[in-house]
Amino acid sequence: MLSALYAGLFYLSASILVFGVVLRMAIYARTPAPLKIAQTPAPTTRIGVFWRMLREVVFFQSLFKSNKWIWVFGWTFHMGLLLVLLRHLRYFTNPVWFWVEWIQPVGLYASFALVIGLLGLWSRRLLVERIRYISSPSDHLMLALLFGIAVSGMAMKFVARVDIVAVKVYFLGLLRFKILDLPPDPILLVHLGLVFVLMFIFPISKLLHGPGVFFSPSRNQVDNPREQRYAPRTPAN
Amino acid sequence: MAYQVNGATIEHDEEGYILTLSDWSKELADVIAETEEIDMNEEHWEVVNFLREYYEEYQIAPAVRVLIKSIKKSLGPEKGNNKYMYELFPYGPAKQACKIAGLPKPTGCV
Amino acid sequence: MASPDMDHPEGPQIVADPLKVPNLAFGAMAEIKPFRAHPNHQEPLGFPGELVGNWKEVAIEKIGELANTNRAFRVYLDACVKCGACTDKCHYFLGTGDPKNMPVARQDLLRSVYRRYFTFAGKYFPKLVGARELTKEVLEEWYTYYHQCSQCRRCSVFCPYGIDTAEISMAAREILDTVGMGQKYCNEIIGKVKVIGNNLGLQEKALRATLEDLEEDLEDETGVSVRIPLDEKSADILLVTPSADFFAEPHIDGLLGYAKVFHQAGVSWTVSSYASEAANFGLFIGSQDNMKALCQRIRHAAEDLGVKRIIFGECGHAWRVAYNFLDTLAGPFDFLDPNYPVPQHILEFTLDQIERGNLRFDKSKNDHIRLTYHDSCNVARASRMGDKPGGQFEVPRAVLRAVCNNFFDMDRDTTHESTFCCGGGGGLLTDELMDLRTKGANPRMTALQRVTEDHGVTHMAAICAICKTQFSKVMPQFGYEMDSVVSVHQLVSNAILLDGQEIDGDDRVPEVADAGVT
Structure with a gap:
């Protein structure tokens, strides 16, 4: 019963995540950019723009220029999250890919980085008056959600271990559309439940900044209006 | 929004520029100058008169430089300069003097 | 070389930091707004002369149109995470302390309405995500604070996603024009160029x-x-x-x-x-x-x-x-x-x-x-x-x-791509905004005073x-x-x-x- 419920939630949230994000990206791609609005100095070639985006996405270059505290916490959080997510690939691959195997210990420490980053961002949101002013309840809830996911995940590793082999079997089953038994461990259920919530809300929330950053015209446009006439297709109404 | 001159009501915009240019009179100029806290003397009138003459010919106020050149001719170099113009009209010869002369406000990046 | 300070007999000026972040001054600039365009300024530009009766429908429809025809508008409204990186980057915020002059807060004036009518979360959980109804007060607030942005893009330089408040401010002004709430200074001038x-x-x-x-x-x-x-x-x-x-x-x-x-x-x-x-x-x-x-x-x-x-x-x-x-x-x-x-x-x-x-x-x-x-x-x-x-x-x-x-050169933090606006850009160079213009010029003037101090x-x-x-x-x-x-x-x-x-x-x-x- 529990296994079936979680299987249902898994399929549903994964579909919403994938279709939602794909739909959003399709909308962004379809919406015309009627004019050149590159934020200069900007690269004058496509390759240059690729490197600019890479520096933004990997190193958060602009954020670094802007505010070192937000950068430290934001970058720590995101890199921690990335490693932790990659580490979780072992639950969905059999045999586990060699590099996923390789990052297992790193991913473990990354979970601490993730939590430290989160708490840093959250404390700024609470303590810095300017940022408190611009925060909505959802901004706090989002942090709470991520915090809950991180702490419940770490609890299973460091406090009350669960039968991760059974968890892996369950998820490998789901990938083949077979519903096997999920260990009824309360922390695990909380962890998975929160992850499903995160996947549900991803396409309808500010988490869209992930895909959105690639569509930002001020960053992804080539600065070459005099070299090459910019004549985008007319707006589709 | 209006000035009262000799019992007549003369409408102006948000900033005190009169709406109908033909409503202007010397008495009105004195009234506007009073609201601008300017005590009209001979030099003020020299500027106002030049602005009106120029406007009549060109439908616009002159460039500050052209105004100053003309004042230099009539009042001498010690008065024909930007600094003196701002002493006469602290909010700028182009804008404040135009208001008193009953001309529209110069628009744009000026 | 004579330093300008010599004209100030009150003694040596203490030159402040051009980037100094002020304390929040709620509502400090709420009453500062430019003159409204008259019908004869509006109509030659193709805008209604006065506030239209169905302004709410017209404005919401316009937001939808912009979201469908301008990628920057849609992406920028969706992508902001309220990280706060931009909050101390606007010269008008630095000069006035009014929190609605923080770039993200300025964007949010419009984002909150966009969310209410165009997003799932905003339609069903408005309180949670800070979404709000479009009202006349909101329109007035837009008119006030989107005319306290000089569209200088300084905030976008420091945004991790390049979100450009200038784009939002331009869009907001277009929405206002479309419902008949234009700004006199800009619209009168555009009319003159056309004729x-x-x-x-x-x-x-x-x-x-x-x-x-x-x-x-x-x-x-x-x-x-x-x-x-x-x-x-x-x-x-x-x-x-x-x-x-x-x-x-x-x-x-x-x-x-x-x-x-x-x-x-x-x-x-x-x-x-x-x-x-x-x-x-x-x-x-x-x-x-x-x-x-x-x-x-x-x-x-x-x-x-x-x-x-x-x-x-x-x-x-x-x-x-x-x-x-x-x-x-x-x-x-x-x-x-x-x-x-x-x-x-x-x-x-x-x-x-x-x-x-x-x-x-x-x-x-x-x-x-x-x-x-x-x-x-x-x-x-x-x-x-x-x-x-x-x-x-x-x-x-x-x-x-x-x-x-x-x-x-002045401080590198205040030049090149990090330069400060003069305080009068973006259609704000009009006398009734002089208070805003002076306060907005403060960061640039402070940086200037520093090179006066250091290099005369x-x-x-x-x-x-x-x-x-x-x-x-x-x-x-x-x-x-x-x-x-x-x-x-x-x-x-x-x-x-x-x-x-x-x-x-x-x-x-x-x-x-x-x-x-x-």
Whole structure:
């Protein structure tokens, strides 16, 4: 019963995540950019723009220029999250890919980085008056959600271990559309439940900044209006 | 929004520029100058008169430089300069003097 | 060199930090707003004269239209995570402390309404995500705070996603125009350009008289007949410059500089009375239709006069529009000489002439000036000069160094792409906003005071008509003279040596190179 419920939630949230994000990206791609609005100095070639985006996405270059505290916490959080997510690939691959195997210990420490980053961002949101002013309840809830996911995940590793082999079997089953038994461990259920919530809300929330950053015209446009006439297709109404 | 001159009501915009240019009179100029806290003397009138003459010919106020050149001719170099113009009209010869002369406000990046 | 502080007997000024973050001052600027456009300003632009009865439907429909036709608008409204990186980057926030002048808070005024009507979360959980109904109070709030943004893009430089508040502010103004709540200053001016050809309303006869007058001045000054041609068919170059260059100080001195450079370079050029305006306030109100109409006047003039090249004078947002949008909105310009970029900036032309060795200078003519340079926001963050990224910073400085011995840059955090707006950009250069303009100029003025303190800087050069006017109005409040702001080509004009020019009485410019090297 529990296994079936979680299987249902898994399929549903994964579909919403994938279709939602794909739909959003399709909308962004379809919406015309009627004019050149590159934020200069900007690269004058496509390759240059690729490197600019890479520096933004990997190193958060602009954020670094802007505010070192937000950068430290934001970058720590995101890199921690990335490693932790990659580490979780072992639950969905059999045999586990060699590099996923390789990052297992790193991913473990990354979970601490993730939590430290989160708490840093959250404390700024609470303590810095300017940022408190611009925060909505959802901004706090989002942090709470991520915090809950991180702490419940770490609890299973460091406090009350669960039968991760059974968890892996369950998820490998789901990938083949077979519903096997999920260990009824309360922390695990909380962890998975929160992850499903995160996947549900991803396409309808500010988490869209992930895909959105690639569509930002001020960053992804080539600065070459005099070299090459910019004549985008007319707006589709 | 209006000035009262000799019992007549003369409408102006948000900033005190009169709406109908033909409503202007010397008495009105004195009234506007009073609201601008300017005590009209001979030099003020020299500027106002030049602005009106120029406007009549060109439908616009002159460039500050052209105004100053003309004042230099009539009042001498010690008065024909930007600094003196701002002493006469602290909010700028182009804008404040135009208001008193009953001309529209110069628009744009000026 | 006399420091401006000498005029302030109250003692040595303590020069503050231009980046200092103020305490929040809630509602500090809530009452500051520009005059509303009258029906006769609205209608020629294609906008309703007064607030329409069904303003709510019209505004919401317009938001939807913008979301479907402008990728920046949609992505920027969706992507913000409220990280706070932009909160201390706006000069109006730094100058006023009003939290609604923080870029993200300014965006949120519109984002909250977009969320309410166009997102799932906003429709069903408005409180949770800070979504709100569109009401008349919201419209008024938009009118107030979207006219406290100079669309300078400084915030976007520091945003991890490049979210540009300028785009949101332009969109908001377009929505306001669409429901009949336009701003008088911008809309009256756009109307004048559409009818007369320039912001001032300077007609051909007056323009001709002004230019002839200036030619006289030039001949008196130099002894050389330097022309400022108007409507001359088949000239090689059409100069499109802000009409303030025909009218205001120190703008006119810049125009005289262009004329001298063209003269010495030996090129034929002309001003057009039909397209006698570089400025394009259609940008400020986010109206592509109006921006296009103004761009097309320039194309029309270029075709009509049969020129080969188009060069723009010193004007910040005009260069943004010309550089980025002119070809898209009024191109292709295949009738022009393909050997030159379309358009060119006057500084590109002048630097090229300097590098070719066609211009000679007596730099000592500018020795009474200790100079710094204000990067105009639109040039710095929304355009380029020359071939390489960042040329918009290097080209003006190269020209200044060629004509002036004493040049000092302000703090790097306040120049180049991090430059501060003058405080009067984006359609805010109007008297009723003087309080906002003065407060918004504070960060730039503080940075200037620092180089005055450290290097005895007396003057600041700018390449934007708005910057020049704004600074000449606000600088006296910061201990400077109103003529402490100068045109870049004014300094070129001071130092350039024309062939046959009189120097010190009867002497003529000698035929020796590098007269300016001392």
